[in-house]
Amino acid sequence: MSEAAAHDDHHDVQSTGLMRWLTTTNHKDIGTLYLLFSLTMFFIGGSMAMVIRLELFQPGLQFVDPQFYNSMTTMHALIMIFGAVMPAWTGFANWMIPMMIGAPDMALPRLNNWSFWILPFAFLMLLSTLFMPGGAPAGGWTMYPPLVLQTGDAFPYLIFAIHFMGASSIAGAINIIATVFNMRAPGMTLMKLPLFVWTWIITAFLLIASIPVLAGAVTMLLTDKFFGTAFFSAAGGGDPVMFQHIFWFFGHPEVYILILPAFGIVSAIIPTFARKPLFGYSSMVYATGAIAFLSFIVWAHHMFTVGMPLAGELFFMYTTVLIAVPTGVKIFNWVATMWRGSMTFETPMLFALAFVVLFTIGGFSGLMLGVTPVDFQYHDTYFVVAHFHYVLVTGAVFALMAGAYFWLPKWTGHMYNETLGKWHFWLSTISVNVLFFPQHFLGLAGMPRRIPDYAVQFSDFNMVSSIGGFVYGASQILFVVVVVKCVRGGEKATDEVWEGAQGLEWTLPSPPPFHSFTEAPDPSSITGGNR
Amino acid sequence: MNFIKKYASYAFLSLSVFPLSVFADWELNLPRGVTPFSQEIYDLHMYVLWIMCAIGLVVFGAMFYSILVHRKSRGAKAANWHHSTKVEIVWTVIPFVILIAVAVPATRSLIMMEDVGDADMTIKVTGYQWKWHYDYIGTEVDFFSTIEEKSNTARRRGSNIDPFEVEHYLRDVDNYLVVPTNKKIRFLTTAGDVIHAWWVPALGWKRDAIPGFINESWAFIKEPGVYRGQCAELCGKDHGFMPIVVRAVPEGEYIAWVEEQTQAKALASDQRNSNNLLATTRTDQ
Numbered sequence: 001m002s003e004a005a006a007h008d009d010h011h012d013v014q015s016t017g018l019m020r021w022l023t024t025t026n027h028k029d030i031g032t033l034y035l036l037f038s039l040t041m042f043f044i045g046g047s048m049a050m051v052i053r054l055e056l057f058q059p060g061l062q063f064v065d066p067q068f069y070n071s072m073t074t075m076h077a078l079i080m081i082f083g084a085v086m087p088a089w090t091g092f093a094n095w096m097i098p099m100m101i102g103a104p105d106m107a108l109p110r111l112n113n114w115s116f117w118i119l120p121f122a123f124l125m126l127l128s129t130l131f132m133p134g135g136a137p138a139g140g141w142t143m144y145p146p147l148v149l150q151t152g153d154a155f156p157y158l159i160f161a162i163h164f165m166g167a168s169s170i171a172g173a174i175n176i177i178a179t180v181f182n183m184r185a186p187g188m189t190l191m192k193l194p195l196f197v198w199t200w201i202i203t204a205f206l207l208i209a210s211i212p213v214l215a216g217a218v219t220m221l222l223t224d225k226f227f228g229t230a231f232f233s234a235a236g237g238g239d240p241v242m243f244q245h246i247f248w249f250f251g252h253p254e255v256y257i258l259i260l261p262a263f264g265i266v267s268a269i270i271p272t273f274a275r276k277p278l279f280g281y282s283s284m285v286y287a288t289g290a291i292a293f294l295s296f297i298v299w300a301h302h303m304f305t306v307g308m309p310l311a312g313e314l315f316f317m318y319t320t321v322l323i324a325v326p327t328g329v330k331i332f333n334w335v336a337t338m339w340r341g342s343m344t345f346e347t348p349m350l351f352a353l354a355f356v357v358l359f360t361i362g363g364f365s366g367l368m369l370g371v372t373p374v375d376f377q378y379h380d381t382y383f384v385v386a387h388f389h390y391v392l393v394t395g396a397v398f399a400l401m402a403g404a405y406f407w408l409p410k411w412t413g414h415m416y417n418e419t420l421g422k423w424h425f426w427l428s429t430i431s432v433n434v435l436f437f438p439q440h441f442l443g444l445a446g447m448p449r450r451i452p453d454y455a456v457q458f459s460d461f462n463m464v465s466s467i468g469g470f471v472y473g474a475s476q477i478l479f480v481v482v483v484v485k486c487v488r489g490g491e492k493a494t495d496e497v498w499e500g501a502q503g504l505e506w507t508l509p510s511p512p513p514f515h516s517f518t519e520a521p522d523p524s525s526i527t528g529g530n531r
Numbered sequence: 532m533n534f535i536k537k538y539a540s541y542a543f544l545s546l547s548v549f550p551l552s553v554f555a556d557w558e559l560n561l562p563r564g565v566t567p568f569s570q571e572i573y574d575l576h577m578y579v580l581w582i583m584c585a586i587g588l589v590v591f592g593a594m595f596y597s598i599l600v601h602r603k604s605r606g607a608k609a610a611n612w613h614h615s616t617k618v619e620i621v622w623t624v625i626p627f628v629i630l631i632a633v634a635v636p637a638t639r640s641l642i643m644m645e646d647v648g649d650a651d652m653t654i655k656v657t658g659y660q661w662k663w664h665y666d667y668i669g670t671e672v673d674f675f676s677t678i679e680e681k682s683n684t685a686r687r688r689g690s691n692i693d694p695f696e697v698e699h700y701l702r703d704v705d706n707y708l709v710v711p712t713n714k715k716i717r718f719l720t721t722a723g724d725v726i727h728a729w730w731v732p733a734l735g736w737k738r739d740a741i742p743g744f745i746n747e748s749w750a751f752i753k754e755p756g757v758y759r760g761q762c763a764e765l766c767g768k769d770h771g772f773m774p775i776v777v778r779a780v781p782e783g784e785y786i787a788w789v790e791e792q793t794q795a796k797a798l799a800s801d802q803r804n805s806n807n808l809l810a811t812t813r814t815d816q
Contacts, residue, residue: 234743277613307746342609373640376736445558451771
């Protein structure tokens with residue numbers, strides 16, 4: 001496709017300026033909106049993390065009061081999960097899925113516009129609670145009753161913000177499923193799809209199955225608070241533990257919603273820079289399916305200490321540790337892909353390799369947490385905090401960074417600055433370990449999570465962790481610099497961008513035309529990492 | 532500016548006391564604890580941890596070998612294989628076997644933990660925002676246990692009290708939970724407002740205290756001593772400030788303590804009754 005043709009394609013952009021972005025139905029525009037929104041939320045949620053680490057820098061309360069501290073942990077989690085990571089994956093899906101399957105756009109463009117534009121309102125509503133009487137929600141992102149019912153004026157805003165976020169996610173998921181099942185180029189069979197597309201289809205089904213469960217749970221909270229029901233109140237014949245069961249029936253699939261697309265991105269990057277096809281493509285697909293299935297029958301491992309019967313504790317322990325098998329298959333496949341490859345180490349590859357190592361460490365602590373009797377010690381300590389930040393920061397966020405560096409040249413038509421990218425990688429990787437690794441020790445030594453102040457024997461590791469946190473937070477500014485520089489100019493990117501790149505998106509020019517594929521490409525012409 | 536000065540002096544201070552504090556403060560691992568259960572799960576924790584380390588060594592070893600050797604800059608030529616059913620079966624079966632090796636001892640420990648029968652005594656623990664209530668079932672003894680006053684003052688923002696100067700900062704209470712050693716103690720946990728969790732690491736477990744629920748757990752403390760813990764489930768603004776202190780004493784001493792508490796209580800109740808009587812008489816007049 002020639003440069004001129006690419007320009008001609010722009011003729012149907014009808015509005016300019018702000019209206020262009022408000023009314024756009026183009027998958028790339030909407031993808032960009034999602035990614036910019038996610039980046040903004042990443043910094044807002046990150047600044048809350050900085051408040052947390054600042055207060056924990058030394059024992060005693062220096063900067064914030066306990067109630068505000070609890071608001072920070074609660075809002076940090078909600079914003080990072082629903083505002084940063086989930087929209088980032090939808091942004092990647094919007095940009096990449098039509099290009100990967102040989103389609104001109106998403107199947108449901110107006111729904112696409114709508115699912116994005118719900119989000120800014122949802123988060124404005126959530127963030128506005130910071131200024132309400134009684135403060136922002138402070139009962140933890142898990143919203144356990146009866147505590148969450150003590151929230152002040154912010155309570156209904158919290159519930160409706162979650163409903164909006166959920167509606168946005170479900171709409172996005174429907175769109176992705178409709179796109180992948182209806183708009184693949186002829187010859188692009190399911191077992192030829194890039195793994196990013198595969199992991200996203202499975203994620204989309206997880207979203208559709210689990211988000212309505214969350215919606216139900218928070219609606220019951222709402223009626224308990226305002227309409228006199230007693231779903232979760234023991235005094236009224238209800239059951240506070242039932243909320244935890246319903247919440248985690250959503251919550252565990254949710255953690256795979258956050259991580260499965262990361263598996264897809266890493267499965268695209270490692271073969272590219274190892275110049276060798278992905279090892280065990282079909283076992284990758286089946287392993288993802290197995291993880292998704294298991295994610296629905298492990299939920300109670302988040303609540304081993306609520307006092308379940310022995311049979312329940314044993315069941316959830318066995319299913320939980322079983323997830324290690326398909327996850328292990330994925331990690332072995334990535335290592336086997338590298339084995340006897342011809343590797344180079346550009347920034348996307350560095351982030352992908354760090355992902356494999358650090359996510360695996362998070363997996364190790366996850367398996368330890370799955371062992372019920374020992375979890376009676378680990379539960380609700382900093383060991384858990386370390387665990388889920390290893391899988392979500394050095395897992396999901398590192399994969400997002402890897403994906404951003406990998407496709408930035410395709411999106412902008414310019415190469416990013418490799419030196420700055422490497423600086424960003426090394427600063428992030430070193431500091432994130434200084435930040436989270438000591439938290440394992442804190443948890444084992446007995447420091448509970450969600451406390452604004454601690455006994456003095458936890459001082460040293462908290463200080464180390466905070467220093468890591470400040471460096472990690474500051475390093476992310478470097479990422480913004482790289483992105484801005486790359487958008488504004490730089491060395492011209494080729495169509496293929498990376499020497500070992502495989503897949504339909506690399507057959508398009510960089511940047512790609514407005515409507516990605518106006519004619520169906522022939523997938524057999526590419527050899528793909530996906531065979 | 533003021534707090535910068537404070538940090539500077541703090542940094543200086545911590546440097547000067549560093550060699551002394553190094554062993555006390557850089558605690559890395561679970562405590563072994565003082566109950567058969569806590570010691571069993573310490574061993575289980577170490578067992579699983581070493582398995583994880585071994586797997587990590589093999590996987591990361593292969594990965595870093597590959598990163599060092601199979602790189603383009605060393606002239607490595609990429610192979611083209613992408614599939615091996617035999618290898619894939621092997622690395623599905625081996626983790627499965629390892630998991631069975633983990634699950635067997637874990638199941639044994641769990642069955643031990645859930646066996647709350649044959650207890651010698653029962654203590655009911657009730658969590659409130661933000662204190663604990665202890666009720667020694669079958670005796671007259673029951674009381675509240677709240678964070679100790681010095682910590683409670685020091686922990687307030689702007690108190691200007693250095694936490695390092697407060698003994699057992701945030702880890703001390705006004706009334707200790709006194710228990711006998713070498714007795715199987717059954718704990719019933721519940722709560723009066725929101726969910727709390729009762730946790731003393733030396734006993735080896737934590738258990739949620741949930742309004743409307745009564746959870747059972749047990750401990751058999753072998754060594755006399757003072758064991759500290761705190762609430763482990765977010766329960767509102769002062770969640771970080773509801774410590775737990777257990778003092779385990781030999782049986783004789785425990786019996787004497789119960790006697791003393793019972794008498795003190797009877798005395799207090801007598802006084803209350805006579806006060807009430809006085810009050811009633813006064814209103815009668």
